[in-house]
Amino acid sequence: MTIRSTMPRFRPRSRYLTIAGVLIALAGGVAVAGPAVAADDPPRVPYHEMHADCTVNHTLSDDPIVFPGLPGASHNHSFVGSPTTNANSTPQSLVGGATSCQDSLDASGYWFPTLLQRGVPLQPDQPTVYYKSGVTDYRTVKPFPAGFKLLVGDAHTPDVAHFEGNWQCTGYRGSDIPASCPAGSSLQVRLTAPSCWDGVHLDSTDHKSHMAWPVNGSCPVDHPVPLPMLEIKLPYPLRNGDTGGLAYSSGPxxxxxxxxxxxxxxxxxxxxxxxxxxxxRQCNGFGVDPKKP
Structure with a gap:
């Protein structure tokens, strides 16, 4: 079973800056070079991310990326961010609108299949979408271009072995929902997106091919532009750790x-x-890093 890690892929740093400390031996006039001093390029930091903290604001059987202009054509989705996202939405129609995210200027549409427990919708407490660097040189990451769209994951994934995300609760991390979780624990699902853009297309036929994964910490030549690496985290509340009867509107x-x-x-x-x-920095949903202002 192959599970793609949600961690960005890094390559070893191999560039070094030699600082020559030159000592002059007065007696012999001999110049002696000091030891080489390694320098990180880019500077090594623990974080390079921001995130969108939002709430679910509506559900619809719409998908303006996969089924544009076709209300009711999709399985049911839960929407966060823009409260007006529907089958007819476009990036242009969202910009400048209202939002359920903490940052009032993020009117993006984020949506995912609705989770059901024994047929009853179960919504996450606070969806978070992380924007991270997926490449070693985090200084090169560019913003998402206007008009950009992306589908992450696949409603037609054939089995758990092909699922690229992970499920977590206290004491558990795996590719499927556990049989139960400890009382008081939430159940989280996480799924990461590729972060290298082809630099041309704002969307593609499968809504994925305009993006690719970094290779050894760098973007490949056919997708050379590093964009933020999205990772969604959905924490679902559980009653006494009960995970029975859980399924998405899209299936397992x-x-x-x-x-x-x-x-x-x-x-x-x-x-x-x-x-x-x-x-x-590690910025919160308001775009602030309290530890590194």
């Missing part, structure tokens, strides 16, 4: 996927990518 747990339609104010997103990701 491994059919989980999500969509992103860029509705950011361009200047705000550009600032946050520069300040938080390029700046090596």
């Amino acid at each position: 747990s491994y059919t989980f996927h999500y969509d992103f339609m860029n509705g950011w104010d361009p200047a705000r997103q550009a600032y946050l990518v520069s300040y938080c990701i390029n700046g090596g």
Whole structure:
């Protein structure tokens, strides 16, 4: 069973800056070079991310990326971010609108299949979408371009062995929903997106091919532009750790996927990518890193 790690892929740093400390031996006039001193390039930092903290604001059987202009054509989705996202939405129609995210200038549409427990909808407490660096040089990450769309994961995933995300609760991490969780624990699903853009297409026929995964910490030549690496985290509340009867509107747990339609104010997103990701910070949902102002 192959499970893609949610951690960005890094390559070993191999560039070194030699600082020559030259000692002059007065007696013999001999110059002696001091030891080489390694320098990190880029500087090593523990974080380079921002995130969108939002709430679910509506559900619809719509998908404006996969089934544009066709209300009711999709399985049921739970929507966060823009409260108006529907089958007719476009990135242009979202920008400048209302949002259920903490950052008032993020009117993006984020949606995912609705989770049901014994047929009753179960919504996550606070969906979080992380924007991280997926490449070694986090200083090179660019903002999502206006008009950008992306589908992450696949509703047609055939089995749990092919699911690229993971499920977590206290004491458990795996590719499927556990038989139970400890009382008081939430059940989280996480799924990461590829972060290298072809630099041309804002969407593609399968809504995926305009993006690719980094290779050894760098973007491949056919997808050379590093964009933020999205990772969604959905914490579902459980009653006494009960995970029985859980299934998505799209099918079993491994059919989980999500969509992103860029509705950011361009200047705000550009600032946050520069300040938080390029700046090596860990910004909260308001775009602030309290530990590194």
